[in-house]
Amino acid sequence: MELHDLSLRQLRDGLHKRDFSAVELTQTLLKRIHILNPQLNAFVTITENEALAAAAKADDRLAAGENGLLLGLPLAHKDIFCTADVRTTCGSKMLEHFVAPYDATVVARLAAEGMVTLGKLNMDEFAMGSSNETSHFGPVCNPWDRSMVPGGSSGGSAAAVAAGLVPVATGTDTGGSIRQPAALCGITGVKPTYGRVSRFGMIAFASSLDQGGPMARSAEDCALLLNVMAAHDPRDSTSHPAAASDFLRGLDRPLQGLRVGVPEEFFGEGLDPEVAAAVQAGIAELERQGAVIQSIRLPNNPHAVSTYYVLAPAEASSNLSRFDGVRYTHRSAHIEDLTDLYKQSRYEGFGAEVRRRILVGTYVLSAGYYDAYYRKAQQVRSLIREDFRRAFAEVDVIVGPTTPGPAFPLGAKNDDPVAMYLADIYTIAVNLAGIPAVSLPCGLTQSGLPIGMQLMGDYFADDLLLNVAHRYQQETEWHLKRPQLAVGEA
């Protein structure tokens, strides 16, 4: 196998056995990025010099006998995580030239482990999108079929990992933004329990829903990364005091007796038959390993999308007010007065989907509409939480499809926002409840596109989900499938 195909554990073994140095590993991947990124557009910024310097430092630490699990291993960050001295665009013209004076907590923690950051990954603008087409820096292409979307909003992360540009990447998930692109690109992605991963320095879309998480080619690699990402952060008031955990410890526990719930609502109208079949096969594999399968109900799940599209835009409309043309953002050149400064800078700086959500969010918070929309949506959110609470009294894990279908063609849903929003129909309830979920590959369509299976758990059951995903991956090979990429094209 080539370096770009290796897991984190294999790469670490290679570094420690001196098969290759961190600098050599970094150079190899940078070369691959330079060849493939023009085809995929996964990276917004490639930090070649910083990466080589960090790799040299990691080699020194390795030579000095340090043996951290992630020391010298490469990764890339979704461009929503602030990085000191390297621009952070959030996929927007608004922040095209923004350089933060600080690292996001997640970035700082991974850097402290000695990981080598290769660059910043493309994404839907301000994480608003399910296809990576709203990025100011152009869409990302799906490595399995470059005419298809990679999913979003963490589309750059998913494509980069799937294409072997990096072994692991960070992502964020507000309504499915880690799981949906993971599913569409055939990789494993974890949306942790809300409060596990610090949001400090992670540009806010919808604060009560946003959660950072790892994206990798296996559950084990996700666990390795999450071990460092998950930690209480005093700079984030919503960070949980017990956020940290060892997600590696229980990975191998057998699934004998595991109670698995399959929600009827996830297998109804609108689900692609190939996806349904692959997920059913995945459930059968869990059963084969000793899990007990039962049907469950999540009766309020059908309301999840509409609830989300009230609450998320409401929070976003306020979160994005700081991008006002006054300080570090894009500022229009055509301004006469203060009102112009706001209107023109924001009109020019934000793309259509972001503007749409700001308008929706502003509307639902307005006097006279708040009760009918925002307050009502919060009430439905409680009902959705209650659905899960009842379900987890009966089962340990809930399993279903991550998405209603495989990757769709670029441009296919651009004129129909609601069709686009329905791409997240199975992922959104998890964010509204704040529970953890994992998407992992469980099949390929006839046309060779990946299919994702979603595991959902109770609060702080992230380790159990990783355990189930890992056991599944021990017995199956879907996570080892790789897209065919024309490396010679460049």
Place this chain on the structure above:
Amino acid sequence: MAFEAPAVGCGGGMSMDWEVVIGLEVHAQLNTATKIFCACPTTFGAAPNTHTCPVCLAMPGALPVLNVAAVDKAIALGLAIGAELNRHSVFARKNYFYPDLPKGYQISQYELPVVGKGTLTVQMADGSEKIVGITRAHLEEDAGKSLHEAFVGQSGIDLNRAGTPLLEIVSEPDMRAPAEAVAYLKKLHALVRYLNICDGNMQEGSFRCDANVSLRRPGAPFGTRAEIKNLNSFRFLEKAIEYEILRQRDILESGGSIVQETRLYDANRDETRSMRSKEEANDYRYFPDPDLLPLVLDEARIERVRQSLPELPDAKRDRFVAQYHLSIYDAGVLTAGRVLADYYEVVADGVDGKLAANWVMGDLLGALNKAGIEIEDCPLSAEKLRVLVQRIEDKTISGKIAKDLFEEIFHQGGDIDALIDSRGLRQITDVAAIASMVDAIIAAHPSQVADFRAGKDKLLGFFVGQAMKASQGKANPDQVNALLLERLHAPE
């Protein structure tokens, strides 16, 4: 809280048919060392934008973390006004665009404030008391400042103040005269300084007030109100309300109706003028801030703040009345501020309370006022003033000499006993010495003596004056008086 007060006639010839209804919103800047949601210092007067960080600059991804010191100060106010303390309160975002509001929203409290209903008892000049209801007090952050001077065609933004903690204290519409509003504001001002939760500096904007003013016929429902902003002194509050009463009365009496609006008080012109009407008002789109957890107060914390509370103004006033035998009025003046009260207590230690009060309230406050100095910066220590009062009490010096000495030590300093000795100011209390002086005066003024004995009692003052002049003010006036009367009434 609702009670009826008699219609009040206000300055400017207000007709007796209108009753003014006033409610105040006070923003008290809490004197914490650091800002409410980040660790930047709150000190006033630093170079622009030097007391800032990613949080108060609203950089992307920066998050607020509540400064619990601000919460303790809010609890202290709540306890002092006997308010309900909400065990569960919620921070909300108040959304609007302004360049000095970097996040595009202010973090405040809306539906669930930390402090609920309380009351403040206010003493009026005529000795009556008035209970003013306090609706709520909530925590919020201050905005920065826009600087329009020193820039041509541009504005500067200074975000040093952005994120400074504020406690907004909202009264019920319980006040019925400008004087009541002023008395309430003064009482609240004294209270926050007693509690050491706010420095009370109105000029620097640490204690700001908006007034809601409306008129109605007595007993009728409340009229439409105008909110007057920018009242940064007690005097401006009084004048702005007086102006507003006349303005609204003229409109109402000419058949018009009041527009609900925000008005700005212009001190230079002594008038209020419209800033924006209700229709132009922002829709703030309040909603709970998802970056902050609900604020939960536990009993232990409330109890800890309760234990740390100082003696409050009303309790101190009542103690002064009992302990120092002062009138309620004098005790009220002396306890209006914690520093003055402490000063007085040092002066009164071991001397007559009433005499000490006269000196502090009369000479000292007069001199401070004349010099434009606050009691906090008083050049004369309380210990020194006490020595002066002691020397009067033990008859070392006369009151007249004491006044001269006070002037000197207030302005130039110096040791009182040393000055008394070096200048020979010691009061003459030797009976023989005073007697010989009195005899000499009587001998030197035979015609006045005759007139006095013929019934012109007023001439006693003349003789006392002569004696004081002869003794250069040092003769004990009581003894002089007694001896003069004895000699003048003595048979020839």
